[in-house]
Structure formats: C-alpha cells, structure tokens
Amino acid sequence: MSTQKLIRELRRTLDDAGLRGSFLVRDLRSGDELGIEPDLEFPVASLVKVPLAVATLDRIRRGELDGATSILVRPGGITTPGPTGLSKFRHPAHIAVDDLLYLSTAVSDSTAADALFALTPPAEVSAILLGLGLRGITVRHTMQELVETPVERLDPADSHLAHVLAIEAGTAGRGHRVPQLDVTRANSGTARAFLDLLQALWTPSPIDAGVAERVRTLMGENVLRHRLAPDFSSDASRWSSKTGTLLNLRHEVGVVEHADGQTFGVAVLTESRVPAISQPGAEALMAEVARTLRDHLRHR
Secondary structure, eight states: OOOOHHHHHHHHHHHHEEEEEEEEEEETOOEEEEEEEOOEEEEEEEGGGGHHHHHHHHHHHHTTSSSOEEEEEOTTTTOOOSGGGGGGGSSSSEEEHHHHHHHHHHSOOHHHHHHHHTTHHHHHHHHHHHHHHSOOOOOOHHHHHHHSOOOOOOOGGHHHHHHHHHHHHHHHTTTTGGGGGOOTTSSSHHHHHHHHHHHHHHHSSOOOHHHHHHHHHHHTOOOOOSSSSHHHBTTEEEEEEEEETTTTTEEEEEOOOOOOOOOEEEEEEEEESSSOOOOHHHHHHHHHHEEEEEEEHHOO
C-alpha cells in the first residue's frame, strides 16, 4: 500500500472512532519518519514530567541541586490529586530529590512532580529546554494547576458533563474555555517536539550523557503500560515511555528498541469526541495506528 493511501485510511479510522490525533514515528538512526498531523499543538498533561526530569537532572549535574536532599512532603501541603503516589499518603514524608524523580516519571505521581516544580519552576524548565536546543515544548504551570478543571468540581455521577465541555468548548485556533485545554495557557507541545526530545535522549545531543541515561531508565520503568505498550513490548523489544491523560486527552510518547538494533521514537497525542472517561477502544486504536506507522516505516 502506498504511504498516502495508508495515511488516508488511518485518518478515516481515527475519525470514525471519534479521535483526532497527532502521530509521529521516527527511525532514530536514519531520521526517516512518518506521521499524521505531527505539528498540531496539544496541551500535554503528564507528558510534561519528562522535560521536568531533564531539567531537574541537568541542575543536579551542574551542582545546583543535590539528588540526595530530602524534601518534606506534608499532607495538605503540596497535594495534587492522583490515583497513586504521595497524594494518598496520610502522614508527612521525607523523600529525596532522586526518589521524587522516580515517582514523578515512572509512577506519574503529580504530587512528586509539584515538589520538583517547587525546586525548578515551570519557566526555568522551559528555559533549560531552550538552552539545550529543544523547541516546541512550553512549560507554563504546575501539576496542581493542571487538575483544577471542571471535573474536580462535579459530583462523580456528573463527570461526563466535564467531558462534554472539554469536547465542545474548544476553538478552531486551539483555544479553549477550560484553561488546561487551551494551548496558549496550558503546558503544550507537538508530537514532533516530543520526538525531538526523545531523539536527544536516545542519541548523542547537547543533553549530558548521564542525564539522558537516567531519563531513559526512568521511562523504561514506567508502570503505566495500558496504552501503547501492548503493541510495542515483546521479548524481542524494549518499550520506554511516558503517558499523559486529562479529560478527553490521551497521549503517550516513547521509544521501542528492537533486538536487531532498530530503534524507533513514537509520539501520539490525541483528543476524543466521545464524552466518556473509560475508552479502552480509543487506547487500543492509538496503539494500532502507531504500530501501523512503525511497521510501514520499518519495511518501506
């Protein structure tokens, strides 16, 4: 099948499922790539925790932070709601910066991420990325601000109404009545920008080799493996990634390293037109489309 016909069919499949997506797959060795709207900007949700890890580790490398320093996290202090992690703690805890990095990146613990943002604020994370030559990812706010959406103010039985608002209140220019979904106010980026970040982490770049290795390790330890991992993990491959989820947004960026030496970066950012919290079909379709692009790129 020709590349153009494949892209048309994949777009139609996504649209039929109520999804709009920005996909990009790149051979990290040759630079060859294939995508669908790879330059469409999205709010990035928890994907921001990868730039946060890069910035934190770069400051540790420069001696501005000490990874062994313990940070006191108190219930009711830095408390960002989430299904796992420090927001579930009932008592104060001393946690080292290095361990906060693990919780933030591998467990997607937003309270841990905000403890790191208290050390390196969003504007400084953005500045560090620019200093490393990485453009297209803008960090504007903490995780606490990210979760102050209409869904937190509604009874759980009415949470679908927040998803209706998320779907219907956007503008053609990617603005939105919900600030966390407005690309001019939210943490934002594109599939291409995140693929460039992955390329810089997996191949020689201005990012320090030790920093890049630690981020790769943290992404390899990602415990959230329900989205793209089923289509990219096997006995003959290693999948390292980070997910991002907010209201009708479902994202994942990662790298698949095959036993034969081929290495592909994958970036998928999507928004759904279906007002439902649980959408396993959408998760499966994201992975199917990404894998199809990878397969076509691998064999063309």
